[in-house]
Amino acid sequence: MAKRLDIKDLNLFYGKFHAVENVSLAVPPKNVTAFIGPSGCGKSTVLRSLNRMHEVAPGARVEGKVLLDGEDIYTSTVDPVEVRRTIGMVFQRPNPFPTMSIRDNVVAGLRLSGMKDKKKLDEVAERSLRGANLWNEVKDRLDKPGGGLSGGQQQRLCIARAIAVQPDVLLMDEPCSALDPISTLAIEDLITELKKEYTIVIVTHNMQQAARVSDQTAFFNLLGVGQPGQLIEVDDTEKIFSNPSQKATEDYISGRFG
Amino acid sequence: MSTNLADPQRLATPPTFQAVSLSRRIKNGIATGLVWGAFLIAIIPLVWVLYTVIQRGFPVILDGDWWQKSMSGLLARQQGGGAYHAIYGTLVQGLVCAVISVPIGIMIAIYLVEYGGRSKLSKATTFMVDILTGVPSIVAALFVYTVWITTFGLGRSAFAVSLALVLLMVPVIVRTTEEMLKIVPDELREASYALGIPKWKTIVKIVIPTALSGILTGIMLALARVMGETAPVLVLAAYAPFINYNLFDGPMASLPLMMVNERNNPTAAGFDRIWGAAITLVVLITLFNLLATVISRALAPKTK
Numbered sequence: 001m002a003k004r005l006d007i008k009d010l011n012l013f014y015g016k017f018h019a020v021e022n023v024s025l026a027v028p029p030k031n032v033t034a035f036i037g038p039s040g041c042g043k044s045t046v047l048r049s050l051n052r053m054h055e056v057a058p059g060a061r062v063e064g065k066v067l068l069d070g071e072d073i074y075t076s077t078v079d080p081v082e083v084r085r086t087i088g089m090v091f092q093r094p095n096p097f098p099t100m101s102i103r104d105n106v107v108a109g110l111r112l113s114g115m116k117d118k119k120k121l122d123e124v125a126e127r128s129l130r131g132a133n134l135w136n137e138v139k140d141r142l143d144k145p146g147g148g149l150s151g152g153q154q155q156r157l158c159i160a161r162a163i164a165v166q167p168d169v170l171l172m173d174e175p176c177s178a179l180d181p182i183s184t185l186a187i188e189d190l191i192t193e194l195k196k197e198y199t200i201v202i203v204t205h206n207m208q209q210a211a212r213v214s215d216q217t218a219f220f221n222l223l224g225v226g227q228p229g230q231l232i233e234v235d236d237t238e239k240i241f242s243n244p245s246q247k248a249t250e251d252y253i254s255g256r257f258g
Numbered sequence: 259m260s261t262n263l264a265d266p267q268r269l270a271t272p273p274t275f276q277a278v279s280l281s282r283r284i285k286n287g288i289a290t291g292l293v294w295g296a297f298l299i300a301i302i303p304l305v306w307v308l309y310t311v312i313q314r315g316f317p318v319i320l321d322g323d324w325w326q327k328s329m330s331g332l333l334a335r336q337q338g339g340g341a342y343h344a345i346y347g348t349l350v351q352g353l354v355c356a357v358i359s360v361p362i363g364i365m366i367a368i369y370l371v372e373y374g375g376r377s378k379l380s381k382a383t384t385f386m387v388d389i390l391t392g393v394p395s396i397v398a399a400l401f402v403y404t405v406w407i408t409t410f411g412l413g414r415s416a417f418a419v420s421l422a423l424v425l426l427m428v429p430v431i432v433r434t435t436e437e438m439l440k441i442v443p444d445e446l447r448e449a450s451y452a453l454g455i456p457k458w459k460t461i462v463k464i465v466i467p468t469a470l471s472g473i474l475t476g477i478m479l480a481l482a483r484v485m486g487e488t489a490p491v492l493v494l495a496a497y498a499p500f501i502n503y504n505l506f507d508g509p510m511a512s513l514p515l516m517m518v519n520e521r522n523n524p525t526a527a528g529f530d531r532i533w534g535a536a537i538t539l540v541v542l543i544t545l546f547n548l549l550a551t552v553i554s555r556a557l558a559p560k561t562k
Binding site for chain 2 (some may be wrong): 082
């Protein structure tokens with residue numbers, strides 16, 4: 001289960017555009033790491049490079065290393081499909097598969113990887129939905145389409161879908177930005193629960209959220225338009241929000257810019 | 259409240275809302291008139307055609323024999339007989355064409371949307387499909403005639419007709435499937451990749467099912483279109499007044515061909531058969547369109 005991630009000298013490109021420069025960062029296991037920073041600073045790009053989703057975009061390129069418990073996920077012998085099975089992801093907007101029922105959505109990852117045992121799948125569906133705090137709300141309508149749930153429920157469905165394949169690390173790309181405060185609270189509680197078993201990296205625009213859920217915070221910034229984004233500093237969340245060592249971090253979290 | 263004209267402040271500030279000015283009302287009237295006029299001009303021929311076809315053809319197809327018998331053994335001026343042989347021909351030629359075109363068309367569209375990107379091959383394919391879309395049916399028919407009959411020395415047959423129809427159907431299927439695959443949000447593809455599902459499985463199990471209702475509608479509409487094509491049947495299949503089940507040999511009737519054939523028949527019987535065949539074709543195509551609607555409703559992603 002939960003593994004550690006070490007990012008070493010990571011440089012990310014979209015075609016000729018240098019999007020992120022020289023990021024080095026350690027993500028300890030069973031721990032929540034938050035990425036904060038102004039729009040366009042590359043925090044989502046870094047997150048997507050952690051399970052090789054960055055290269056899905058045409059022309060995208062990666063330099064540097066990302067080590068999962070010491071093993072480089074960018075070695076040429078590594079299959080990106082395997083990486084993504086090990087490092088799951090939840091997206092900004094809830095995206096359940098529209099043609100599938102709630103149950104099928106949850107077990108999609110396993111079923112499409114070839115698991116057929118219906119009893120086992122039902123067990124996984126229940127365990128994952130309980131894990132995502134959604135079971136009680138949907139247990140009577142598991143065969144109904146996932147698209148019929150509310151936005152917050154859909155996002156928890158997507159989290160259930162991501163944890164159903166039992167990844168070692170869970171990446172979350174602004175998982176609450178499309179949700180109302182009550183659903184946001186539900187997801188934040190869930191993140192606190194999930195970190196007992198998973199290593200979590202979350203990108204958020206909401207600094208209160210970063211302060212509430214994370215143990216460690218990384219602040220990214222952009223020196224200017226067209227320049228690559230950079231990691232300014234990474235430290236314990238408490239330290240970042242009370243006594244950051246960089247002026248730029250302090251300016252950003254105190255709302256003086258960004 | 260009455261306006262106090264003595265108050266200079268009131269006069270200085272005009273009311274916020276004013277009545278619609280005369281010039282705007284006139285322009286609105288002209289535009290409305292033009293739109294209605296265009297609508298009527300478009301609808302009159304449509305209603306007229308439908309009325310004529312129904313009025314002249316409907317009595318013919320009410321006869322049970324029309325659906326069960328061929329023209330075998332009848333003299334030109336004799337009443338009676340039916341269009342069973344032609345209905346069979348139209349359906350079989352259309353279905354054989356669909357069986358060949360659908361896999362080709364869908365696979366081309368998948369290549370263009372999911373794999374091709376902005377590559378040269380992808381651009382060339384799109385260009386070719388565009389050209390093929392504009393090829394008149396007579397050209398497609400003559401092309402198949404040249405290859406199938408002149409070059410390979412094979413006979414005129416229903417299968418040759420189906421081949422010509424394939425040339426007309428493939429671009430339509432590629433176009434509609436392409437559009438349908440494009441509107442499947444990339445977020446679904448990414449969600450699937452993020453679960454560790456390979457790309458091909460994402461396409462087969464996530465993308466295509468999401469777009470399936472639209473793809474099937476496109477196929478049905480394309481099928482309805484090619485079933486009414488006349489040039490390929492004229493060039494590539496001879497008319498037979500009897501039923502021919504053999505796709506690869508001998509003349510085979512179809513509804514457009516039956517109409518062309520009966521046009522040379524000056525008697526009242528021939529006149530009836532032309533309109534009977536016409537309305538039968540309209541009914542078949544309507545049925546396919548209805549079927550497309552039903553299937554697309556049944557397969558569309560639901561939220562309840």
